[in-house]
Amino acid sequence: MPVNDLALLIAAAREAGALARDMVAHPLETRDKPGGAGPVTAVDMAVDALLARRLRGARPDYGWLSEETEDDPARLGAGRVFIVDPIDGTRSLTEGSDLWAHALAVAEQGVVTAAVIFLPMRNKLYAAAAGQGATLNGQPIRAGARRAVPGATLLAARPALDPEHWRDGRVPLLRRGFRPSLAYRLALVAEGRFDAMLTLRPTWEWDAAAGDLILREAGAAVTDRRGGALIFNNPVPQVAGLLAANPVLHAGLAAALAC
Numbered sequence: 001m002p003v004n005d006l007a008l009l010i011a012a013a014r015e016a017g018a019l020a021r022d023m024v025a026h027p028l029e030t031r032d033k034p035g036g037a038g039p040v041t042a043v044d045m046a047v048d049a050l051l052a053r054r055l056r057g058a059r060p061d062y063g064w065l066s067e068e069t070e071d072d073p074a075r076l077g078a079g080r081v082f083i084v085d086p087i088d089g090t091r092s093l094t095e096g097s098d099l100w101a102h103a104l105a106v107a108e109q110g111v112v113t114a115a116v117i118f119l120p121m122r123n124k125l126y127a128a129a130a131g132q133g134a135t136l137n138g139q140p141i142r143a144g145a146r147r148a149v150p151g152a153t154l155l156a157a158r159p160a161l162d163p164e165h166w167r168d169g170r171v172p173l174l175r176r177g178f179r180p181s182l183a184y185r186l187a188l189v190a191e192g193r194f195d196a197m198l199t200l201r202p203t204w205e206w207d208a209a210a211g212d213l214i215l216r217e218a219g220a221a222v223t224d225r226r227g228g229a230l231i232f233n234n235p236v237p238q239v240a241g242l243l244a245a246n247p248v249l250h251a252g253l254a255a256a257l258a259c
Contacts (some may be wrong), residue, residue: 006132019050020046037205041087052066067084081233082168083205083237084206085103086102097180098121100119107230115255125137128213134218136191147251148252152195152253154194155178171229186214186242192218205237205239220246225257
């Protein structure tokens with residue numbers, strides 16, 4: 001990984017945050033995406049355009065995958081690719097919450113090598129580069145050390161705790177929490193504020209890529225719902241759910257889940 005990829009992502013995320021903060025101070029233009037894919041606002045589109053100019057302008061040979069840009073299969077032939085969610089948690093943004101984030105990553109041959117998750121309204125910037133650890137606002141972070149599944153804090157949507165998803169219908173005694181931004185959920189586990197994160201639904205790469213590296217650099221294990229390694233820049237840009245926790249707790253949760 002070029003040593004300045006992370007610096008580029010951090011600078012771009014902060015520029016995006018300044019633009020988004022200015023825009024949310026005014027009435028939002030919002031429309032619904034086709035097929036029930038959720039809302040999109042003028043903020044999403046403006047941030048996407050800014051990030052495309054900033055990142056693609058600096059690395060014209062990198063591929064580009066963004067939630068708000070029409071997919072170009074040329075990215076599949078690129079050695080490195082930007083994977084971007086301009087606003088993760090758009091519905092939260094439209095409701096006036098500050099729990100939304102910019103999620104930016106670089107993947108090389110399917111593996112994330114630099115990543116940033118930035119919550120501009122809270123000035124929380126999570127960052128990681130391969131082999132360099134994970135940070136929050138420049139300070140090192142580590143995933144929690146809890147080993148026992150019962151009593152662990154889990155960030156997950158309510159349906160994830162339905163008995164059908166657990167071996168023999170036995171749902172562990174977990175303390176469930178939730179945040180609207182999936183990227184932020186991953187970051188909170190990397191920070192050690194929650195023990196684990198689980199989503200069972202197919203997950204878009206732009207929601208997962210940045211958190212994947214930040215978690216790994218914070219000492220956590222992160223896989224798909226079946227324990228498989230996450231590979232990015234796929235023809236259909238999704239991974240098969242997510243499970244993240246420190247390695248011991250991850251193994252316990254994975255064993256308890258029904259495949």
